[in-house]
Amino acid sequence: xxxxxxxxxxxxxxxxxxxxxxxxxxxxxxxxxxxxxxxxxxxxxxxxxxxxxxxxxxxxxxxxxxxxxxxxxxxxxxxxxxxxxxxxxxxxxxxxxxxxxxxxxxxxxxxxxxxxxxxxxxxxxxxxxxxxxxxxxxxxxxxxxxxxxxxxxxxxxxxxxxxxxxxxxxxxxxxxxxxxxxxxxxxxxxxxxxxxxxxxxxxxxxxxxxxxxxxxxxxxxxxxxxxxxxxxxxxxxxxxxxxxxxxxxxxxxxxxxxxxxxxxxxxxxxxxxxxxxxxxxxxxxxxxxxxxxxxxxxxxxxxxxxxxxxxxxxxxxxx
Amino acid sequence: xxxxxxxxxxxxxxxxxxxxxxxxxxxxxxxxxxxxxxxxxxxxxxxxxxxxxxxxxxxxxxxxxxxxxxxxxxxxxxxxxxxxxxxxxxxxxxxxxxxxxxxxxxxxxxxxxxxxxxxxxxxxxxxxxxxxxxxxxxxxxxxxxxxxxxxxxxxxxxxxxxxxxxxxxxxxxxxxxxxxxxxxxxxxxxxxxxxxxxxxxxxxxxxxxxxxxxxxxxxxxxxxxxxxxxxxxxxxxxxxxxxxxxxxxxxxxxxxxxxxxxxxxxxxxxxxxxxxxxxxxxxxxxxxxxxxxxxxxxxxxxxxxxxxxxxxxxxxxxxxxxxxxxxxxxxxxxxxxxxxxxxxxxxxxxxxxxxxxxxxxxxxxxxxxxxxxxxxxxxxxxxxxxxxxxxxxxxxxxxxxxxxxxxxxxxx
Numbered sequence: 052x053x054x055x056x057x058x059x060x061x062x063x064x065x066x067x068x069x070x071x072x073x074x075x076x077x078x079x080x081x082x083x084x085x086x087x088x089x090x091x092x093x094x095x096x097x098x099x100x101x102x103x104x105x106x107x108x109x110x111x112x113x114x115x116x117x118x119x120x121x122x123x124x125x126x127x128x129x130x131x132x133x134x135x136x137x138x139x140x141x142x143x144x145x146x147x148x149x150x151x152x153x154x155x156x157x158x159x160x161x162x163x164x165x166x167x168x169x170x171x172x173x174x175x176x177x178x179x180x181x182x183x184x185x186x187x188x189x190x191x192x193x194x195x196x197x198x199x200x201x202x203x204x205x206x207x208x209x210x211x212x213x214x215x216x217x218x219x220x221x222x223x224x225x226x227x228x229x230x231x232x233x234x235x236x237x238x239x240x241x242x243x244x245x246x247x248x249x250x251x252x253x254x255x256x257x258x259x260x261x262x263x264x265x266x267x268x269x270x271x272x273x274x275x276x277x278x279x280x281x282x283x284x285x286x287x288x289x290x291x292x293x294x295x296x297x298x299x300x301x302x303x304x305x306x307x308x309x310x311x312x313x314x315x316x317x318x319x320x321x322x323x324x325x326x327x328x329x330x331x332x333x334x335x336x337x338x339x340x341x342x343x344x345x346x347x348x349x350x351x352x353x354x355x356x357x358x359x360x361x362x363x364x365x366x367x368x369x370x
Numbered sequence: 371x372x373x374x375x376x377x378x379x380x381x382x383x384x385x386x387x388x389x390x391x392x393x394x395x396x397x398x399x400x401x402x403x404x405x406x407x408x409x410x411x412x413x414x415x416x417x418x419x420x421x422x423x424x425x426x427x428x429x430x431x432x433x434x435x436x437x438x439x440x441x442x443x444x445x446x447x448x449x450x451x452x453x454x455x456x457x458x459x460x461x462x463x464x465x466x467x468x469x470x471x472x473x474x475x476x477x478x479x480x481x482x483x484x485x486x487x488x489x490x491x492x493x494x495x496x497x498x499x500x501x502x503x504x505x506x507x508x509x510x511x512x513x514x515x516x517x518x519x520x521x522x523x524x525x526x527x528x529x530x531x532x533x534x535x536x537x538x539x540x541x542x543x544x545x546x547x548x549x550x551x552x553x554x555x556x557x558x559x560x561x562x563x564x565x566x567x568x569x570x571x572x573x574x575x576x577x578x579x580x581x582x583x584x585x586x587x588x589x590x591x592x593x594x595x596x597x598x599x600x601x602x603x604x605x606x607x608x609x610x611x612x613x614x615x616x617x618x619x620x621x622x623x624x625x626x627x628x629x630x631x632x633x634x635x636x637x638x639x640x641x642x643x644x645x646x647x648x649x650x651x652x653x654x655x656x657x658x659x660x661x662x663x664x665x666x667x668x669x670x671x672x673x674x675x676x677x678x679x680x681x682x683x684x685x686x687x688x689x690x691x692x693x694x695x696x697x698x699x700x701x702x703x704x705x706x707x708x709x710x711x712x713x714x715x716x717x718x719x720x721x722x723x724x725x726x727x728x729x730x731x732x733x734x735x736x737x738x739x740x741x742x743x744x745x746x747x748x749x750x751x752x753x754x755x756x757x758x759x760x761x762x763x764x765x766x767x768x769x770x771x772x773x774x775x776x777x778x779x780x781x782x
Contacts, residue, residue: 081639081753081767082712086760087668087675091720144720334672340762360762367674367716 085336085355088367093145095126096361098138102150105132110356112160113345115142117246119168121180124345124354126363127153127160137173139182145365149182156187163195164245166202167220177222189222194243196250198270201225205243213240213252213281215270230273233280238263242305246348249307256295262303264293264310266327290328308350308370324370334369400446401475401535403494404468407453408433409460409480421483424512428488431517432479435524436492440477443528448473460493462570465500469588473497475531480507488516492527496538498545498588500568504530544591548617550584552577552597554607555624556696559599563587566594581620589613599623604696605739625696626782627655633662633747635776639767640666640680645774649688655695660704661685668712676716684708686730698739706730708753712760724759728766743780748773 099107111127122142129135135153137160140146151158159174170179172195177186192204196215204216211232217225232238232254241262242253250273252265265281267273273281280286293310296303302313309326318337322344325331336342340359346368347353356363408429412420437447448471454460460478468476475494482489491507506523510516552561554577561582562571574584577599589595593613600606607623631649643666649658664682669675686706693700710726735749750771757763766772 081772082668082678082680082760083762084668084670086712086714087670087678088716089678089714089721089760090716090718092724092760146720332672337768357762360757367676369670369672369674 083336083339085364085366088369089364090352090367091143091145091365093140093148093363094361095128095138095356095363098148098150099128099130099136102136102138102148103130103132103134105130105134107131107358107361110343110358113343113354113356114160114162114244115345115347115352115354116162116164116171116244117142117347117349118164118171118180123171123178123180123182124365125160125162125171125173126356127158139171139178140363141182142365145363147182151176151184156184157191159191159193161193161195161243163202163243164197165195165220166197166200169220172202190216190218190224192216194240196243196245196270198245198250203270205240207240215274228274231280233283238282241303244305244348247307247350249348251305251307251348253303253305253310255303260301261295261297262293262310262312263295264305264325264327266291266307293325293327296325302344304344304346306346306348306350306368311344311346311353313344324368326370332370400444402448402471402473403440403445403475403477403531404448404450404464404471404473404497405433405437405477405479406450406460406464406467409454409478411480411482413484415484425481425483428481428483428490428516428520429479432481432490432492432520432524435521436477436479436527439524439528440531443532445475445528445531447477454478461495461500461502462565462568462572465495465497466572466587468495468497470586474535475503482509483512486512488512490520490523492523494527494531496534498590499565499593503534504528506530546589546591546613546615546617549586550589550595550597550611550618551620552582552584552599553580553620553622554582554599555580555694556599556601556604556607559601559604559607561597561599564596564598571598591615597621597623603698605698607696627651627653628695629781631658631778631780633776633778635747635774636666637749637772637774639772640664640668642667642669642677643680645682645776647684656690658688659686660688660706676714676719679713679715681711681713682708683710684730688733688735699736701734701736704730704733704735710755710761726759726761727756728761729754729756737778743782745778745780746775747778748775750774 096107107128108131109129114125116123124140124142126138128138137151137153137158139149157175162171162173165172165177170177172189175187175189175191176184177189179185192206194205196203200220202218202222206214206216208214213230213232215228219225237257238254239257241255244251249266249268250270254263298312300313304311309324311322311324314321318335319339320336322334323331340357343356345354350368353366353368410420410425412418440447450467454463464476464478474497476497478493480491487509489509492505493502494504496503504527506527510519557577559577561574563574564571575582591613594610596608596610598606598608609621609623611618611621628651633647634644636644645662645664647660647662649660651658662684666680668678684706686704688702688704690700690702708728708730710728712724714722730753732752733749737745737747739745750773752771753766755761755763755766
């Protein structure tokens with residue numbers, strides 16, 4: 052009987068433990084859950100402080116790019132003292148940060164990969180693969196994609212036409228190709244990226260707030276395979292386009308695997324990949340404060356800046 | 371009308387009884403034997419019902435024969451009219467009661483009656499140690515012939531008793547002449563004594579005012595007693611004492627002071643691992659220092675996740691707050707600090723180790739003693755991270771306590 056009594060007491064303790072462990076108030080692992088996919092971390096606030104003398108006030112766009120065996124993460128920041136910088140960090144380890152005056156060089160938060168391994172292009176500036184400033188006199192367009200030794204600046208010259216302005220590797224103009232968006236809506240191009248063997252485009256309808264995403268194995272396919280009406284679902288294979296989707300908080304990113312949107316639930320931020328093929332997958336970031344995110348175009352890496360800690364993290368994706 | 375053989379039996383019994391009484395009166399100073407009421411067992415086929423009339427005849431015959439033979443052998447018989455309650459084996463109870471009555475021996479008769487047959491048993495125990503000194507028993511057909519067999523059994527038992535008694539010179543001289551005093555911190559605890567070779571403890575009384583003077587019992591010098599104090603919700607305290615010629619100091623029942631505890635367990639947020647804690651008690655049963663190491667992994671079982679291996683070191687001080695050391699359940703509080711190292715196992719990670727520091731202002735714990743020095747243990751920990759690495763500055767877990775559970779072993 053005593054053994055039964057003792058066993059009963061032990062089972063009662065286990066039951067209490069199990070009950071409490073299942074309760075939300077006890078919480079999960081007390082480490083941030085993203086730590087299990089963490090590859091590198093850097094104190095971005097300290098970098099900005101040393102570059103500008105002031106802490107970060109605002110994070111603009113973040114772009115992760117891979118070119119000729121190197122990689123870089125470009126981050127647009129505004130410091131508390133008004134300094135406007137483009138930080139160029141080593142994409143592997145987030146070290147060796149270089150800071151450039153945003154306005155002095157006519158930079159853009161959208162950074163593209165220059166053709167022939169020439170480096171990276173932001174606004175009018177060309178950076179080498181080592182992120183050193185090479186030139187600040189390029190033709191300026193918001194987005195740059197490159198393929199087969201040619202650079203293509205993307206421009207919405209009319210509400211329904213997306214133009215590809217071709218340049219050679221020395222940024223001498225070649226020709227222009229147009230793609231009809233086949234829509235009366237006010238679609239804006241909000242992101243263009245290349246990685247993982249794909250070219251990706253993300254559009255947003257300024258009126259409804261809806262997004263649409265596309266991917267193509269080559270730029271030529273966009274204008275030479277019957278895709279001349281990009282938003283006409285009958286002409287673009289389903290595996291290369293998403294349906295219209297919304298991001299209630301105006302945050303969406305494009306990857307080769309599909310667009311990622313941000314939402315919130317009772318526990319905090321939820322990031323959802325909506326794959327071009329397959330089912331969606333959520334990732335919850337519990338107890339997170341104000342944060343900024345970016346996703347590599349290849350869909351393998353993602354980045355997060357957390358304002359509360361000033362830390363910038365490089366992590367593996369969850370899909 | 372009474373049958374002639376039964377009338378003759380009553381006449382014989384009366385005669386034997388008269389002779390026995392005369393013999394007993396003549397031996398007032400002789401060693402005493404306490405004779406208990408006969409244990410009667412009935413016919414199992416009739417639900418154990420006893421034929422009262424027959425039982426009275428045979429019981430009276432057996433008791434009268436025994437008293438007569440004891441008297442003839444020089445023993446005086448004291449009859450204890452109260453039945454033995456403990457049932458078989460009756461040695462401990464009979465011996466204890468006989469000793470309290472000042473007798474050297476306890477005699478127990480037992481009769482089992484079934485139609486046409488009678489089984490009988492005589493057992494005479496040494497009141498000093500409840501050992502069987504003498505006895506006899508057999509079975510026979512019912513009737514007058516059985517009476518002579520009962521008398522024969524009584525005679526043989528007394529012969530054996532005399533032989534046993536002759537072999538035990540000095541036992542009486544070796545009875546302890548002092549009273550034992552037990553000291554115990556558990557008020558109201560019931561104290562019992564276990565004799566060597568006896569499975570039935572002898573109840574001695576309850577602790578009052580932190581002590582109990584044991585009532586007289588014919589303890590024999592050279593015996594090692596086990597004294598136990600038991601109370602509801604408390605661990606039973608035990609102590610052994612060897613009885614010598616001189617009175618030993620008071621028998622103090624306590625658990626002894628703990629030297630250190632070893633705790634093993636796991637908890638929320640670290641179910642993929644274990645933690646071990648060592649507590650050391652610097653001379654107190656209430657205060658302790660502790661050092662804890664936890665090794666566990668974090669993993670979300672999704673694509674791209676790599677185990678994050680944690681090695682946590684926590685150190686600090688603690689104190690029990692409620693319930694005294696002998697209590698089955700105790701609660702307490704501890705505080706300290708932690709050094710939390712985690713290692714990223716992803717092959718392509720450029721930063722592999724992070725070290726966080728944390729304060730432990732509040733940890734509440736409870737223990738439930740299961741057996742001996744083993745307890746089930748649980749705690750609620752509120753820890754504050756200093757924001758030195760991966761953990762953001764603030765209450766770990768957003769203020770929700772980390773729940774732990776495990777087992778504790780105490781070394782005294």
